[in-house]
Amino acid sequence: MSLSQLARSICESPTLKLNETAALLREKGEPVIHLGGGEPKSKAPIDAIVNCSALLSTGDVKYTPADGIPALKKAIIRYTEEHYQRLAAPENVIASSGAKQAIMVLLHAILDPKDEVVFPVPFWVSYPEMIKLAGGVPVPVTARDGSFQPTVEEIAEALGPYTKAIILNSPNNPSGVVYSEEFVAGVVELCEQRNLYLVMDDTYNRLIFDGRAPTNCYRFSKVHNLDSSKLVVMNCVSKMYAMTGFRIGWAIGNRELIRAMANIQSQETSGPAAPSQWAAVGALNGVQSSVESLRLTLENNRNVMVNRLAAMDGVKVTKPGGTFYCFPDFSAYEKDSQKLSRLLLEKVRVVTVPGRDFGMEGHLRLSFCGAMREVTEGIERIRWALDPSAPNEMFLGDRKLVRDWR
Numbered sequence: 001m002s003l004s005q006l007a008r009s010i011c012e013s014p015t016l017k018l019n020e021t022a023a024l025l026r027e028k029g030e031p032v033i034h035l036g037g038g039e040p041k042s043k044a045p046i047d048a049i050v051n052c053s054a055l056l057s058t059g060d061v062k063y064t065p066a067d068g069i070p071a072l073k074k075a076i077i078r079y080t081e082e083h084y085q086r087l088a089a090p091e092n093v094i095a096s097s098g099a100k101q102a103i104m105v106l107l108h109a110i111l112d113p114k115d116e117v118v119f120p121v122p123f124w125v126s127y128p129e130m131i132k133l134a135g136g137v138p139v140p141v142t143a144r145d146g147s148f149q150p151t152v153e154e155i156a157e158a159l160g161p162y163t164k165a166i167i168l169n170s171p172n173n174p175s176g177v178v179y180s181e182e183f184v185a186g187v188v189e190l191c192e193q194r195n196l197y198l199v200m201d202d203t204y205n206r207l208i209f210d211g212r213a214p215t216n217c218y219r220f221s222k223v224h225n226l227d228s229s230k231l232v233v234m235n236c237v238s239k240m241y242a243m244t245g246f247r248i249g250w251a252i253g254n255r256e257l258i259r260a261m262a263n264i265q266s267q268e269t270s271g272p273a274a275p276s277q278w279a280a281v282g283a284l285n286g287v288q289s290s291v292e293s294l295r296l297t298l299e300n301n302r303n304v305m306v307n308r309l310a311a312m313d314g315v316k317v318t319k320p321g322g323t324f325y326c327f328p329d330f331s332a333y334e335k336d337s338q339k340l341s342r343l344l345l346e347k348v349r350v351v352t353v354p355g356r357d358f359g360m361e362g363h364l365r366l367s368f369c370g371a372m373r374e375v376t377e378g379i380e381r382i383r384w385a386l387d388p389s390a391p392n393e394m395f396l397g398d399r400k401l402v403r404d405w406r
């Protein structure tokens with residue numbers, strides 16, 4: 001078979017693959033606990049459903065402007081004003097099929113072959129592959145102190161003549177860490193000094209705990225006119241409104257960049273699906289109580305997961321400040337995260353994502369976006385599988401398990 005070099009260099013999204021694995025095992029009746037997932041279990045807000053159904057019931061579902069319908073741009077502009085105190089024009093906004101497509105068209109718009117994009121480790125699994133798809137070179141930066149947030153100096157050391165952009169994702173998938181304001185301010189300054197794009201992936205920035213406020217990157221910028229700025233803010237309805245399947249994300253940036261992104265998107269997909277765009281308008285303009293209720297549920301789940309993990313000997317856990325992911329270090333039990341993740345799936349039917357996929361060996365990403373029962377039972381099964389002090393037998397439904405792997 002003759003596939004392109006590019007196709008051969010790209011791997012499948014491990015997070016999406018694990019969703020399929022969990023679903024297939026469940027279909028077979030296996031008692032799977034899915035701690036690998038990246039989507040809230042709650043339903044989409046009613047305002048999203050009403051808006052979407054209203055369009056569908058007309059049967060008149062047609063092309064839209066490639067960069068989004070005016071009503072969605074208006075809703076995104078209002079959202080940006082409320083949460084970032086920045087006034088964007090419609091020309092500063094593009095709506096895409098998920099934040100993923102917005103990032104992809106952005107990379108296509110700014111990268112020439114060999115251009116580099118710098119981002120901290122651990123990173124969301126898709127950044128390196130997306131950068132490669134756009135012909136660029138991913139440059140992950142690991143903190144020397146082993147923490148989840150490198151210093152501004154470490155980021156600066158990774159910059160070179162080919163660097164085009166830095167991506168920051170805070171709160172961070174997979175660590176849940178909310179980068180400090182000093183760090184974000186320092187990176188904004190660095191990008192403005194070096195004339196680099198700074199892509200702020202704010203997908204999780206409404207899902208923050210412990211009374212902290214989301215970081216507004218614009219506060220640190222010296223450039224007040226959006227059209228002179230190389231700061232690009234990305235977001236989506238997927239996580240905060242539990243609307244992953246609608247696939248609506250967006251970017252705010254200078255109009256020259258947004259126009260280039262819109263041109264690329266118009267050639268690639270003609271723009272996001274009309275019913276999804278109307279659903280996003282409903283979510284953004286409608287009653288907002290679902291966001292706070294999700295945030296509270298996640299904070300509670302986070303507390304339970306962290307407490308139970310901390311009670312396991314040898315597991316090092318950093319309390320996530322946001323998202324719905326926790327990224328504990330299991331290297332005291334097993335250094336190879338893929339091996340460990342496979343063992344947990346095979347032996348106790350718990351789905352986890354190996355740390356290696358996020359650039360950090362020895363860790364596993366555990367999601368707490370499911371029901372509380374999944375969180376408690378998932379951690380209990382992991383503890384049983386790994387902790388030498390746990391009893392040697394356990395029941396999974398009516399199936400008796402005997403631990404014979406350590």
Ligand code: GLU
Nearest residue numbers: 013015016037038126173
């Ligand atoms: N962003 C989520 C995750 O990391 C959803 C899957 C994906 O698009 O990667 O699990």
